[in-house]
Amino acid sequence: MKTAIVPTRAENYPEWYQQVIKAADLAENSEVRGCMVIKPWGYTIWENIQKNLDEMFKDTGHVNAYFPLFIPKSYFEKEAEHVEGFAKECAVVTHSRLEDDGNGGLKPAGKLTEELIVRPTSETIIGASFSKWVNSYRDLPLLVNQWANVVRWEMRTRLFLRTAEFLWQEGHTVHESKKCALEETFKMLDVYAEFAEKYLAMPVIKGEKTASERFPGALQTFSIEAMMQDKKALQSGTSHFLGQNFAKASNIKFQSKEGKEELAWTTSWGVSTRLIGALIMAHSDDDGLVLPPKIAPKHIAIIPIYRDDEQRKIVMNFIDEMVTKIKEQRYDEKKIRFEIDDRDLRGGEKIWNWIKKGVPIRLEIGARDIENNSVFMGRRDKAAKDKTSLNVDEFINSLPNILDEIQNNIFQKALKFRRDNTFKIDDKAEFYKFFTAKNNNEIHGGFANSHWCGSSACEEKIKDDLKVTIRNIPQDAKKEDGNCICCGNKSKKRVIFAKAY
RNA sequence: CGGGAUGUAGCCUAGUUCGGCUUAGGGCGCCGCAUUUGGGAUGCGGAGAUCGGAGGUUCGAAUCCUCUCAUCCCGACCA
Numbered sequence: 308m309k310t311a312i313v314p315t316r317a318e319n320y321p322e323w324y325q326q327v328i329k330a331a332d333l334a335e336n337s338e339v340r341g342c343m344v345i346k347p348w349g350y351t352i353w354e355n356i357q358k359n360l361d362e363m364f365k366d367t368g369h370v371n372a373y374f375p376l377f378i379p380k381s382y383f384e385k386e387a388e389h390v391e392g393f394a395k396e397c398a399v400v401t402h403s404r405l406e407d408d409g410n411g412g413l414k415p416a417g418k419l420t421e422e423l424i425v426r427p428t429s430e431t432i433i434g435a436s437f438s439k440w441v442n443s444y445r446d447l448p449l450l451v452n453q454w455a456n457v458v459r460w461e462m463r464t465r466l467f468l469r470t471a472e473f474l475w476q477e478g479h480t481v482h483e484s485k486k487c488a489l490e491e492t493f494k495m496l497d498v499y500a501e502f503a504e505k506y507l508a509m510p511v512i513k514g515e516k517t518a519s520e521r522f523p524g525a526l527q528t529f530s531i532e533a534m535m536q537d538k539k540a541l542q543s544g545t546s547h548f549l550g551q552n553f554a555k556a557s558n559i560k561f562q563s564k565e566g567k568e569e570l571a572w573t574t575s576w577g578v579s580t581r582l583i584g585a586l587i588m589a590h591s592d593d594d595g596l597v598l599p600p601k602i603a604p605k606h607i608a609i610i611p612i613y614r615d616d617e618q619r620k621i622v623m624n625f626i627d628e629m630v631t632k633i634k635e636q637r638y639d640e641k642k643i644r645f646e647i648d649d650r651d652l653r654g655g656e657k658i659w660n661w662i663k664k665g666v667p668i669r670l671e672i673g674a675r676d677i678e679n680n681s682v683f684m685g686r687r688d689k690a691a692k693d694k695t696s697l698n699v700d701e702f703i704n705s706l707p708n709i710l711d712e713i714q715n716n717i718f719q720k721a722l723k724f725r726r727d728n729t730f731k732i733d734d735k736a737e738f739y740k741f742f743t744a745k746n747n748n749e750i751h752g753g754f755a756n757s758h759w760c761g762s763s764a765c766e767e768k769i770k771d772d773l774k775v776t777i778r779n780i781p782q783d784a785k786k787e788d789g790n791c792i793c794c795g796n797k798s799k800k801r802v803i804f805a806k807a808y
Numbered sequence: 809c810g811g812g813a814u815g816u817a818g819c820c821u822a823g824u825u826c827g828g829c830u831u832a833g834g835g836c837g838c839c840g841c842a843u844u845u846g847g848g849a850u851g852c853g854g855a856g857a858u859c860g861g862a863g864g865u866u867c868g869a870a871u872c873c874u875c876u877c878a879u880c881c882c883g884a885c886c887a
Contacts, residue, residue: 311848340879395885428887461886462809469886522887530887542887579887612846655847673846683846692847808887 310593311663319748320537325466327587330663331596334466341464341471345580348664349467351604352583353474357454359506359601360476360578363498369450369478374433376456377423382431385556389430392523396460398425425458430524430549430575433479434557441481441561441571448491449481467584468541468808475579481559481571485550488572492548495576496529499544507582508599508718509533509589510725511543512754512803514779519763522575526550532778532803534725535588538753540778540805543585546576584808589721596665597687599717600710606638607645608661612654612673623649625677629699638707662691667713688716728753731801738792742773742806754778754805758798760791768793769804778803 312330316323328334333349336342345353361371377400384390400423402415426432433451441449458472478495482488496513503511511531521528525547532540551570554560559571590597600606609626613619626647636643648657654671661669662685669685671694676683682702685694686709702709732738732755744751752775759765759777769775769792784800791798 309848392886457887459886462884463886473887475887545887577887581887610846614845653845653847653849655845655849657848658846659848671846675846 311595311659312593315593316536317750320750321465323593324588327591327595327663328466331665333583333587333596336466339471341461343466343470343472345474348604349583352586352598352602353580355602355604356506356578356582357476360498360502361452361454363502364452364476364478367450367494367498368448369452369480371453372451373453373455374429374436376426378426378429378432380422380424382435382557383424385431386524386552388552389524389556393427393459397427398458398460399423400425426455427457427459428575428577429453429455429457429477430479430553430573431557434553434559434573437479437481437571437573438558438560441559444483444561444563447481447483447561447571448487450478450491451480452476452478465584467580467587469581473580475577477575477577480574481554482573483561483563483569483571485572488550488574489548492527492529492546492574492576495574496531496544496546499531499546499576499578502578503531503533503543503582503585504718506599506601507586507589508601508714508721509543509585510718510722512779512781514781514784514803516545516779517763517766517777517802519766520776522547524549524552524556525575526552529782530779532805533585533589534721534728534754534805535585535808536591536724537588537750538728538805540754540803540807541581541585541588542778542807543582544576544578547574549573549575590717591665594691595663597717598665598667600667600714601639603644603665603667605644605646605666606710607633607643607668607670608657608664608666609645609647609670609672610654610657610661611647611649612671618674621677622672622674623647626672629672629682629703632700632703633706636703636706638710643706658685662687667710686713688713688720725754729756730754731756732792733757733789735792735795738804739773742775742804752806754803755792756801757792757804758787758789758800759802759804760794760796760798762791762794762796765791765793773806775804775806778805778807 312323312326314322331348332346334343334345337344401419402417403419404417405413406416408414437449440446454476456472456474461469461471464470480491482491500511500513503509511533513531516528516530522545527548529546530542531544533543535541551572553573554571560568561571563569587596611622611626613622633643633645650657658669665687667687671683681696681698683694683696730753732741738755738757741755742752766777780802786799789798
C-alpha cells in the first residue's frame, strides 16, 4: 500500500519524523545553524497552544510580563549550580558595534564592559526584578509568566525537539513559605498534564525527576513524560521547586507578618515549542500529521469539485451557504476554523495535501453532493478512503460532536499505545532484553515500570549499559516492597525507565 | 571539542578515478499550452548553474595542486 510519507515509521522513524514536518509544511531548517524557521501552519499550532495555556495560567492567577533577552554575566554567576548546568551552551554578546575591517567586510567593535548572555532561561534576570518588587508578605505570592524565545547552543539539533533557539513560556513565582511554593509547583504540573491530555490529546505521566535530571539550581524538578510512537519518552513540560536558592542568589527577601526579614521561596515552570514535536510523534501516521481538533489551525478543509466555470459557480454558491451556517457553530467555545481550498489543483492532490497537514475533517463537495444536499466527509482519525456522505444540516449540527469524537479517539489511541507498551519488569535479564534492539532500525522497548533503590550509581549503570534513563518517579506510585532492577537492593517503589529524546 | 565525509539550478543527482567527445546531462519542483479532473494525471514546450570561494598548473579545469569557507555524519552534552 502506498503511504503519503516515505519512509514509514517502521522503516525509519527519525526520517519519517522529518518527512512529516516537511509534508505538513510545519517548519524548515534555517540557514542559521541549529535554528529553525517555523512556517505558518506550524506557528498557528504554537499560537493555539499559547492561547489555551495562557488562559489556564490566567485562571490560576498568573499575569504576563516581559524581561530582557540579555542577561549580564554577573547575574548569571550568582547561582553556582545554575552556572554549571548552562555554561556549556550559552551565546555570549561581547560587542555592540560593527566596523569596516578594511577587506570589504565587517568586524565587531565597541567591546562591552560587561558581557551579556543571551538567556537560556531567565531565573536570574527575573530574580533581579523580583528582589525589587518583593518587600512585604503582602506582595506575595508573586505569580508571573513570560512568553519568550531562549537560546541554548546545542550541538545536535532536530526540528522542534531540540534547536538552538526555541520559543517557550516560563513561569516564575515567589512565595512566603516552602509549603506555598511546593503547592504552586504541583499546581502548574497539573496544569501542564491537563493541557497535554485535554488539548494535545497526549497522555502524560506526572512525576519527580531524579537528582541527575534535575534543573540546575532546583531542589526538586517535576515533569510530564509522554510516550512517542517509537516507544521513547519525551519530556514535555517541567515544573521546578527552587527552594530558596534563587532567592538567595537574587536577594529576594520580604518582611513577614511578625516583622522578620525572610528569604522567599521560588518556583519556575515551562513548556516549549517542543510540544509540537511531541504532538507530531504521538499522533501522526504514515500518511502524515494528525492533529487534535482543539489545537489544529483549521478544523475543516472544504474542497470544491467541479469541471468548468459554470459548475464552479454552483459549487461555490452551495459552499458559501453552508459556510454561513458553519460560522454559527462553536467548538470548544471558539469559532469553527475552516478553509475553502479553491486552488487551481487537481482534487486528489488537494485531498492528500490536507491529509498530510493533519486537518481533522475534509469535505469534498461536488455536483453529486449538491443534488442530495449533502457533504462527503473524510476524517483524519479514520482511514484515508473511509468517507461518508452526510446531510448538510445533520453535518453542521453534529460538527461539535464529530470534532469531540476525533479529539477523543486520538487521545484513546495514544493511551492504548502507551498501555500496550508499558510493562512491570522485575527481572534484570528481562529488563536488559527489553531495551536491546535485535536489529538497527527496530522500534523496541517502551516504559519499564521497575524498582529502583535510589542510588545514582545504579541509575548511571543502566544509562551506560542501555542508554535508558529514569524518566521520572510517578506521583501516583504506590508504596511497594521490591528489589532494585540494577543492584537488587531493597526498594520502596517503582519508577519509569525508558529511552528518551 | 575529538574522528570521518561532502560541496554541481529551489531540491535530488550524473560527470571527477584517467583534463578535451558537455554549449555541464537527468529527475523532482516551477511556468505556459492542450487533454484531463469524485484519490497523489499525461503529453508537448519553457525558465533556471559563471560546478562552495580564492589562487595556481595547462593550449584547455567541475575534473589536477594549494589555501580557504561551509555543511553533514559518528562520539561527549542537552527542554
